[in-house]
Amino acid sequence: MSSIFGIILRRIVLGVLTLFVVSLLIFASVNMLPGDFAQAILGQGATPEAVESIREDLGLNKHPVQRYLDWLGGIIQGDFGVSFAQANFAEYGGTSVELGGIASVADQLAPRFKNTMFLAGVSAAISVPLSVMLGILAALYSNSVFDRAINISTLSSISSPEFFLAYILILFLAVLNPIFPSLSNVYEGMTFWEKLDRTMLPALTLTLIVTAHMMRMTRAAIINLMASPYIEMARLKGTAPLMIIIRHALPNSLAPIINVIALNLAYLITGVVVVEVVFVYPGIGQLFVDSVKVRDIPIVQACCLIFAASYILLNLLADIMTILSNPRLRHPK
Amino acid sequence: MDDQNLVLVKNLKIEGLADEKWIPIVNGIDLHLKKGEVLGLIGESGAGKSTIGLAAMGFTREGCRISGGEIYFDGIDLVNADAKTKRSLLGKRIAYVAQSAAAGFNPAHRIIDQHTEGPVQHRVMSVQESRNDAIELYRKLQLPSPKEIGFRYPHQVSGGQLQRAMTAMAMSCRPDMIVFDEPTTALDVTTQIEVLSAIRDIVEQFDTAAIYITHDLAVVAQMADRVKVLLKGDQIEEADTVTMLSDPQEEYTKSLWAVRTFKRPTKPMVSSTTTPIVSLKGVNASYGKTPVLENVNFNIHPGRTVAVVGESGSGKSTAARCIVGLLPPTAGDVLFNGIPLPAHYKKRTKQDLQKIQMIYQMADTALNPRKTIFEIIGRPVEFFLGLRGKEKRRRVEELMEQIEMDPMTYIDRLPSELSGGQKQRIGIARALASEPSFIICDEVTSALDQLVAEGILKLLANLQDSFNLSYMFITHDLATVRAIADEVVVMKNGEVIEQGLKDDMFQPPHHPYTELLLSSVPEMDTTWLDTLLESRQVDKTVQNH
Numbered sequence: 001m002s003s004i005f006g007i008i009l010r011r012i013v014l015g016v017l018t019l020f021v022v023s024l025l026i027f028a029s030v031n032m033l034p035g036d037f038a039q040a041i042l043g044q045g046a047t048p049e050a051v052e053s054i055r056e057d058l059g060l061n062k063h064p065v066q067r068y069l070d071w072l073g074g075i076i077q078g079d080f081g082v083s084f085a086q087a088n089f090a091e092y093g094g095t096s097v098e099l100g101g102i103a104s105v106a107d108q109l110a111p112r113f114k115n116t117m118f119l120a121g122v123s124a125a126i127s128v129p130l131s132v133m134l135g136i137l138a139a140l141y142s143n144s145v146f147d148r149a150i151n152i153s154t155l156s157s158i159s160s161p162e163f164f165l166a167y168i169l170i171l172f173l174a175v176l177n178p179i180f181p182s183l184s185n186v187y188e189g190m191t192f193w194e195k196l197d198r199t200m201l202p203a204l205t206l207t208l209i210v211t212a213h214m215m216r217m218t219r220a221a222i223i224n225l226m227a228s229p230y231i232e233m234a235r236l237k238g239t240a241p242l243m244i245i246i247r248h249a250l251p252n253s254l255a256p257i258i259n260v261i262a263l264n265l266a267y268l269i270t271g272v273v274v275v276e277v278v279f280v281y282p283g284i285g286q287l288f289v290d291s292v293k294v295r296d297i298p299i300v301q302a303c304c305l306i307f308a309a310s311y312i313l314l315n316l317l318a319d320i321m322t323i324l325s326n327p328r329l330r331h332p333k
Numbered sequence: 334m335d336d337q338n339l340v341l342v343k344n345l346k347i348e349g350l351a352d353e354k355w356i357p358i359v360n361g362i363d364l365h366l367k368k369g370e371v372l373g374l375i376g377e378s379g380a381g382k383s384t385i386g387l388a389a390m391g392f393t394r395e396g397c398r399i400s401g402g403e404i405y406f407d408g409i410d411l412v413n414a415d416a417k418t419k420r421s422l423l424g425k426r427i428a429y430v431a432q433s434a435a436a437g438f439n440p441a442h443r444i445i446d447q448h449t450e451g452p453v454q455h456r457v458m459s460v461q462e463s464r465n466d467a468i469e470l471y472r473k474l475q476l477p478s479p480k481e482i483g484f485r486y487p488h489q490v491s492g493g494q495l496q497r498a499m500t501a502m503a504m505s506c507r508p509d510m511i512v513f514d515e516p517t518t519a520l521d522v523t524t525q526i527e528v529l530s531a532i533r534d535i536v537e538q539f540d541t542a543a544i545y546i547t548h549d550l551a552v553v554a555q556m557a558d559r560v561k562v563l564l565k566g567d568q569i570e571e572a573d574t575v576t577m578l579s580d581p582q583e584e585y586t587k588s589l590w591a592v593r594t595f596k597r598p599t600k601p602m603v604s605s606t607t608t609p610i611v612s613l614k615g616v617n618a619s620y621g622k623t624p625v626l627e628n629v630n631f632n633i634h635p636g637r638t639v640a641v642v643g644e645s646g647s648g649k650s651t652a653a654r655c656i657v658g659l660l661p662p663t664a665g666d667v668l669f670n671g672i673p674l675p676a677h678y679k680k681r682t683k684q685d686l687q688k689i690q691m692i693y694q695m696a697d698t699a700l701n702p703r704k705t706i707f708e709i710i711g712r713p714v715e716f717f718l719g720l721r722g723k724e725k726r727r728r729v730e731e732l733m734e735q736i737e738m739d740p741m742t743y744i745d746r747l748p749s750e751l752s753g754g755q756k757q758r759i760g761i762a763r764a765l766a767s768e769p770s771f772i773i774c775d776e777v778t779s780a781l782d783q784l785v786a787e788g789i790l791k792l793l794a795n796l797q798d799s800f801n802l803s804y805m806f807i808t809h810d811l812a813t814v815r816a817i818a819d820e821v822v823v824m825k826n827g828e829v830i831e832q833g834l835k836d837d838m839f840q841p842p843h844h845p846y847t848e849l850l851l852s853s854v855p856e857m858d859t860t861w862l863d864t865l866l867e868s869r870q871v872d873k874t875v876q877n878h
Contacts, residue, residue, distance in 0.1 A: 227395065229436040236392060237424035237451045247450075251441035327441055327486045 004329055008320050015316045022308040023075075027068045030301055036060070037084050037295045058084060071301065080105035081298040105298045109284065113306065115186055116283040119276075120268040122199050123206040128261055131211045135218025135257075136245055142223055154212035166205045166278040173201060184279040202279045206272065210264040217260040221253035228252075254325040262318035270307040338405075339509055339542050340366040340389055345402035347384055347393065347566075359384055359566040361402065366510065369540040373557030373574065375547060375589075377782035378753070380563040382546045386512045389544055390427045391419045407509065424451040428503035430532075432515040434495035438487035444495075445483030448502045457506045470501035473538070474531045492645075493524035497531050504535060510542040517552060521644035521809060522853040529555055529855075530866055548782065550589065551855035554578055555862040562586050574859055588784070590857070597794050599836050600637060600819050608671045610635045610771050610803045611656060611689075616665035618655050625651045626662070626827045633771070638797065638804040640818035640835070642811065642850065648827040649807045653773045656805070657689055669771075687717045690764035694776035696756035700748040700763075706733075707744045710762050717767040732762045735799075736792060754785035761792065765800075775807045790817050811854050815839065823847050 038054040039046065055061045059070070074081055083105050134154070138147045157165060174182035180200045222245055225231060234248045273285035284303060291299035323329050342364035348355040359381045366372050374382045384397060391411030393399060404411040406427065411419065431437035439447055449463040458466060464483070471479035474497040487495060496516055503511045516532065517525040533556060536543050545556045553560055553574070560577045562569040562585070570583045581587050609632035618626040626648050633639045641649045654660040656667050658678030666673045669688070675681050693699035700709055710729045714720050720728050730740040736758040748756055757777060764772050774793065778786035794817060796802060808814060814821060814835065822832040823846065831844040843851060852865060
């Protein structure tokens with residue numbers, strides 16, 4: 001077992017290292033963006049003095065390396081900094097006073113992040129079992145009409161633009177048959193079931209988008225093994241086809257399936273801006289886009305970091321599960 | 334319908350799909366098997382042995398179909414039976430033991446869980462009953478620690494033990510018939526004996542009928558009551574085992590019986606003053622932290638063949654990897670013409686690399702499937718000799734003539750268009766292309782049929798005479814050693830156990846391990862296994878007293 005712990009520990013260290021490199025990249029690229037928050041908020045008629053004063057208050061006039069270290073140091077202590085846009089600049093007439101109405105990035109992000117995770121969770125709870133099941137069935141009846149029908153329908157859903165799928169679902173499930181609400185404005189204080197009801201349409205849209213990839217990988221990974229001698233052996237023991245797949249093929253094809261699931265789960269967290277906009281869902285994606293518009297750099301950076309962290313974390317989990325799914329590593333000689 | 338026969342196959346025809354065309358692979362085979370009888374199916378690769386064996390179970394592989402004939406098992410028509418009927422027989426009344434137990438066991442489940450699958454799904458036993466029964470069978474098959482071994486995963490158990498566990502699994506529902514598909518081909522000779530005797534005992538004990546498929550005549554002589562000889566999907570002849578061995582009727586059968594005749598005369602001892610072409614001096618090597626070679630010393634003299642023999646895991650191939658520089662030794666030197674070679678191949682000069690070449694066991698995987706024969710042989714010609722254009726082509730053609738393959742016909746073909754023996758010849762030509770003085774042959778004939786293998790051995794012997802080549806011949810097959818070697822090095826667990834001239838090695842007295850190896854090679858005598866087991870039993874009792 002010690003070797004497994006060694007491998008997993010190494011993966012975790014690598015993950016942390018990757019996150020650090022990503023933080024560097026995020027900071028560097030955000031800083032390369034044209035424009036400046038102080039200039040943007042004060043508009044064309046701003047006096048150089050006012051601009052300079054805001055820059056100084058926000059620490060924008062410091063050396064980039066110094067700013068990066070401050071930012072990183074803050075994050076390590078759990079402080080993502082202060083949102084520029086939510087700060088109160090009303091008093092910036094010309095004389096400089098204390099910065100008022102401070103809103104921390106963490107306060108702004110927390111509810112949005114919770115919503116995003118809720119949507120991702122609901123979508124994953126629907127799409128992962130669904131696609132693995134469809135993949136198993138497609139492998140069982142490979143090259144049959146059923147297999148082709150599943151392939152064509154999932155492929156066409158992944159190939160359609162997200163907003164298009166969203167509007168189709170709205171048309172059928174909200175307008176023609178009012179089952180779910182078309183607007184998904186969830187807020188604090190709703191019960192779980194109310195939230196679930198509101199989240200259903202965006203979750204279904206996302207399901208349509210991610211199913212094809214996972215389902216096809218499940219199918220391919222299983223079919224890939226169907227020519228193995230141990231599958232033939234199972235057939236020659238009189239095992240029924242479905243049991244052959246579930247008992248003999250699936251446990252050996254977990255590694256690629258897990259990895260594709262991880263990639264798609266990461267997409268559910270990071271790639272949902274369009275769906276959020278269509279359903280007016282208050283998730284992290286919308287906040288991200290809004291912040292880019294007003295050059296609210298601390299929020300943009302924090303969002304980027306969350307996206308990167310979720311990719312790294314999910315892939316790390318996939319790695320660990322892949323390692324654990326290998327009996328050679330779980331039970332060394 | 335003959336009531337006496339458990340299995341009856343009449344005029345069976347099977348077709349296989351190749352390049353989107355159905356071509357016949359079994360052309361009208363008749364077969365019958367009584368209760369408790371063992372039938373040996375023998376033939377070279379492509380004879381259709383496995384296909385027929387599986388068909389007798391009512392099973393055809395993907396890309397095969399039964400195109401004619403009848404198959405009855407205990408009166409049940411297996412050709413027309415539906416899938417459910419067949420599933421109710423498979424595993425319960427008809428069982429199968431595959432060639433490679435390592436591949437036939439599912440790596441994801443414990444051995445005993447795979448054992449109980451059959452009895453439980455056929456509702457013969459409960460899980461607990463089947464587990465207890467498995468342990469009992471493991472004990473009967475003389476597996477070590479029968480109570481625990483089933484709870485291991487397949488990769489934690491050795492090949493010979495797995496093969497016996499698979500036989501136990503086949504026995505799990507006490508079937509009426511078992512098809513054994515080359516169950517010992519992948520095993521070392523010493524392990525083969527244990528598996529053979531275990532299989533024979535248990536088949537006798539439960540009075541199970543069996544179809545025993547093999548290409549090894551000496552093995553079938555020990556196992557079968559009756560033998561059927563096959564060639565390219567046709568039946569050549571059939572007789573009881575003793576008659577078949579002593580008095581084969583057909584020319585083909587006689588040729589099979591007579592293949593092990595090639596033997597080149599042993600060259601005289603070299604004088605002690607000549608410098609060996611390759612010399613290992615106190616070589617140690619390890620994979621990671623696991624030591625695999627320990628203080629290995631041997632010499633190979635110019636123009637001679639040294640056979641390195643031993644079971645799998647003995648370090649034969651590792652020694653070869655040290656010589657070519659793929660695995661730098663942790664201690665000791667590899668000398669070439671008396672001069673130490675750099676340990677790693679990347680540090681060696683082009684001349685060093687050019688003079689040492691290798692031929693591999695699996696010609697299939699050793700040749701790039703996307704390159705033509707001209708490109709495969711031409712590459713070392715260009716790289717080492719600097720020949721281009723017409724000169725290169727001429728040299729490739731010359732090499733192909735040396736390996737007795739017509740350049741006009743084969744030069745532009747892909748490896749997939751050649752037979753196994755031809756591919757191995759291309760492997761030889763590629764090794765010759767750099768004009769080496771020393772060639773390592775790593776089990777070059779073990780994937781080939783006997784007749785084809787003999788052709789390769791003859792070719793290698795001729796090439797040695799023409800170019801004064803030295804060979805290091807890695808093999809586990811003592812018949813090959815007898816045919817081609819001048820000297821023999823016996824290895825076990827990474828150490829050299831014994832070395833010397835071939836004639837001395839095959840004469841008693843032997844080192845005990847060499848004795849074990851030699852006595853484990855099956856002989857074409859139906860009583861060989863009994864006699865051997867008896868004599869080993871006597872040895873054991875003597876030792877115990």
